[in-house]
Amino acid sequence: MASAQPTQPCVPQSDAELGDFLLRACHELRGPLRAILAHSELLAQGGEKEQSASLGFVINGAVQAGLSIDGVTEYCLALQIDRGTFQPVPMDLTLRAALAKLAAGLREIGGEVRYDTLPKVWGNLDRLIQLFEYLVDYGIRNRGAEALRIHVTAECRPNDWLFQVRDNGRGLQGRSLERAFRPFERLFDRQRPGPGLATCRVIVERHGGSMWAESPAGGGTTFFFTLPLEE
Numbered sequence: 001m002a003s004a005q006p007t008q009p010c011v012p013q014s015d016a017e018l019g020d021f022l023l024r025a026c027h028e029l030r031g032p033l034r035a036i037l038a039h040s041e042l043l044a045q046g047g048e049k050e051q052s053a054s055l056g057f058v059i060n061g062a063v064q065a066g067l068s069i070d071g072v073t074e075y076c077l078a079l080q081i082d083r084g085t086f087q088p089v090p091m092d093l094t095l096r097a098a099l100a101k102l103a104a105g106l107r108e109i110g111g112e113v114r115y116d117t118l119p120k121v122w123g124n125l126d127r128l129i130q131l132f133e134y135l136v137d138y139g140i141r142n143r144g145a146e147a148l149r150i151h152v153t154a155e156c157r158p159n160d161w162l163f164q165v166r167d168n169g170r171g172l173q174g175r176s177l178e179r180a181f182r183p184f185e186r187l188f189d190r191q192r193p194g195p196g197l198a199t200c201r202v203i204v205e206r207h208g209g210s211m212w213a214e215s216p217a218g219g220g221t222t223f224f225f226t227l228p229l230e231e
Contacts, residue, residue, distance in 0.1 A: 031064075074130060078130075078199050078203045079206070086124060088121075091119060091121055094118075094129050098129050099136065106140065109148055112148065114152070115153070118154050122229075124207070130203065138196075142169045143167075144170045148168065149167065170219055200225075209226040210225070210226050211223065211224065211225040
């Protein structure tokens with residue numbers, strides 16, 4: 001079974017790491033903007049058929065750039081989590097709020113998310129909703145041939161809660177699994193634009209926990225994250 005253990009925080013810890021993050025953000029945005037520029041020029045030169053095709057590329061490029069900017073914004077909000085905003089957060093209600101945002105996508109693919117009884121934790125409500133939203137969205141985007149099934153559980157340990165979000169998708173193997181939490185990594189075609197799972201790890205770390213993933217040879221991915229017991 002491939003496993004990516006939390007070896008170091010993904011939050012930028014130095015000017016060099018922050019510079020690397022910003023370079024990756026620029027690279028992420030450069031592709032859609034190049035497409036917008038190129039096809040805008042074609043619009044100015046082509047006939048009606050060519051203009052229609054180019055317009056589609058322009059719109060898609062603009063949408064992708066917008067989603068990438070949204071992702072960077074969410075990453076920055078995760079970096080700015082303030083423990084002064086923490087409150088008791090029921091994680092079952094948090095998960096349901098995330099599922100409500102993704103309901104249309106789950107219905108479209110016939111996906112199903114089940115969960116056991118989940119605890120209250122001490123944290124930031126909005127960011128924990130975002131955490132579940134990202135993890136379920138990952139399952140939707142990296143699903144396999146079978147109908148998507150996701151199961152969320154939590155285990156009480158002496159000093160924290162251990163959460164598991166397990167899906168039956170295509171999984172991630174080898175170096176791909178190790179790279180999954182690096183900002184802007186492209187691991188599969190349908191991946192969410194932006195920093196991706198790096199945002200999840202930042203949210204967890206800002207709550208005093210850790211996050212990692214495992215992917216068995218037969219497929220599927222399980223994301224593990226810990227959160228401290230409610231204060």
